[in-house]
Amino acid sequence: MFWTFLSRSIRFSTIFLYGSTGEIITEKSGHLNLGVPGVMCIGAVGGCLGINAYLKTLGSAADMSAFGVVIIGILCALLAGALAGLLFSFFTVTLRCNQNVTGLTLTTFGAAFMKFMLGDLENSSSVVNLGTASRAFTQSMLPSEPSNWFEQLFLSYGVLVYLAIAIAIAAAIILKRTRTGLNLRAVGENPATADAAGISVGKYRYLSTILGCAIAALGGLFYIMDSLGGALEFTVDAYGWMAVALVIFSIWKPNWAILGSILFGALYIAPNYLLNLSFSEKEIIKLLPYIVTVLVLIITSIFGKRSVQPPAALGTTYFREER
């Protein structure tokens, strides 16, 4: 029972992990992208439309290759997310718009865009196709049901779960231990300094935002194709906000985000495992992640340690000749 709960938490946490890893990479460059929920929606749209188009060319969903579906789904979601990131960067870097406003607009746009683009699929035969395709995503490497706790905890997931953790670990290493990461952090901490050191602030901001949005977009794909098993539900943006909160919770470190997302995932699905709870008690448990985030904010600002603070230039635009 406990192992099942834990493995479900890990699986569910993947949505948050994609969103927050992407957002951490973006925020490290000093870009506060509040459009993450919208980007996740856009990623879901890209992935679903890509898979749908692929299955349509096949004629019958039964002929699909699992590998092809997964690759096409991932690539289309990445592309859709990257385009959203490009749009965001164009507004905030090139046109120097306010990041909060642009981000919130992107969120509103993304949620509506998802309904607009996928609304038609919902009432057509495509829904069946997506259901079939989702098996390629949920397929674990085990031939049968997990038989012990080890298999349950480590081997029972679809490919996107492992990918999320791999990306988070890679992001943590790149941020901490490479010059690319050092330069990126410098851009987020003090763009004028980075610029004077010969780092192109605009380039770093563009690329990190595009990459971050592409990663976040996979969260939307995961939600539809893995969590929901191909069913279309338009509530992705709610999880996007959790991902934004998780960025603060994990104090801008992708490796912490792995643990944080599991905690958030566990709290989110815990009500389903705790019987004898009233509706309101269940909702309160679902609220806990936000409360924990507020606590983390309070604790980090009380101790005021410099290494756990947000990037100093977060949310600001940079223009070299400003005086």
Next chain:
Amino acid sequence: MEKTVAIELRGITKTFGDVVANKNVDLDVYRGEILSILGENGSGKTTLMNMIAGIYFPDEGHIYINGEEVVIKSPKDAFAHRIGMIHQHFKLVDTFSAADNIILGEKCPKFDLKAERAKLVEAHKAENEAYENYDEAEHPGPLAYMKKPKFHSEKETKRRLALMPLTGIWKKIKFNWLAKKRADVVQDIANRFGFKIDLKKKIYDMSVSEKQTVEIIKVLYRGADILILDEPTAVLTPQEIEKLFDVLRNMKAAGKSIIIITHKLNEVMEISDRVAVLRKGEHIATVNTADTNEQQLTEMMVGKKVSLNIDRTEPHDVKNRLVVSGLSAVDPDGVKVLDNVSFEARSGEILGIAGIAGSGQRQLLEAIAGLYKVKEGSITYFDPSKDDAPVDLRSKTPVQIRDLGVRLSFVPEDRLGMGLVGNMDLIDNMMLRSYRKGFMFLDRKSPKKLAETIVEELEVVTPSTHTAVRKLSGGNVQKVLVGREIAASPSVLMAAYPVRGLDINSSYTIYNLLNDQKEKGVAVIFVGEDLDVLIELCDRILVICAGRVTGVVDGRRAIKEQIGLLMTKTSHDVDENQISIDDLHTESENDTANSEGGDAQ
């Protein structure tokens, strides 16, 4: 010794909007010399240097390095030409270690595939030749086989050539990786230059002088031949300055060109070989330090006296209105910004405050207005409506000060930051001073009337009183601000750089307004940067330097050079040869003493 030119500037011009920061500047810097750039604030020194460092791009003109014309579009280009600049506000990332700051932005050395391939072929060829000519009899001994040249077959060479691009990629990855030992590598270089500093320390744990050392190491590490320092001594103690100068002299001996921007004349005389003087964006002259003296430099810096014809009436009914004594304050970093400042502002007089920008003028006015925390000293106001009863203003908030019935008006230097709200219209900005009046609902009628009066009387050019203030030009913004502050019928009016960026007509409007207030018996405090204006407008001029009062001079008898020297005096100079303080000042010192006695009761 033949001097070679390292960098030449020809006809450099840069404007920001309507403001000309540099106009047609020509400048040469030689190798192995220290050149000082001297000028008042706003004379365009930093802008000029920023153009060499790639921060700004010149509108006109040419830059030559080692005789070749170059285009410096970004700091990256500046590095490529081996130019390094140490900015006045350090460009360091606080949360990084010093070592990480030093290696920041370093580029991977370019991997030239063609050249590397040619090199490999050559090396193999040479080794094969050696192999062929190798005579085993010439190299006896059991370990001789280890020294024997190896033979490279054609196949092997071909394979190595084919794998060459991978070597390039591998080198890039290896370069990109931040080894744990990276700090040691930088530390070694720093030690070799003779710096004693722990580069593993985080910048936020460092003192100002340590930070500056990191900046210098950074520039040296990047391999700069031309080093620009923007006011490097402003934040250092005398001992630290000596250390810095030793470093600079060593670098000069190593053949590097050093450009140092400074206000302090004694430092110019001590360190530099030549001095270039800028005034109002123009290059006045470059002279050998050995052929000049402080007096002559001051003259070049401040220029000949210009007659402005500002009316100045004799003050009448002069009474102490505001007495500041022994005021000291520190900034958040613990640096003393005000050091034992004492003066008195009198009704019916304009008190000018002269000094290099950043000498503590802003903090002084803000301390009086209740916006800056005071560490020591007293601020006493004599209330004219209560028969000049003393009121203590120290450590009060602006609201408390107003509630005490103190009629204090403040025209801050940052007009659209502290003075007005740019996005609000004229009427709303008027209401910032009156929003507490009225019951339940705001009174909008009188602010509207006030705005209309100001627009009419001060000839503010605006489409209507409903226009957002930020859309007005600088002069009109200032008129609105000064108009509002005067409308509060103050008994003390403080204005910081009220004519900065204004054209000549608007400036005169402001001067006349201040004069009107003076005639009405207001104590006016005027912080200015143009010495000609200060001398013609003010009754007395208080000169401050690095947070200390270095003298009070009578505006009618003041000489520009005298003020210029006072502005650039460092603290120990003042004690030695205090410039004759006029009789007004000695008399008022007694007043100060009296009022302090009054406070104690």
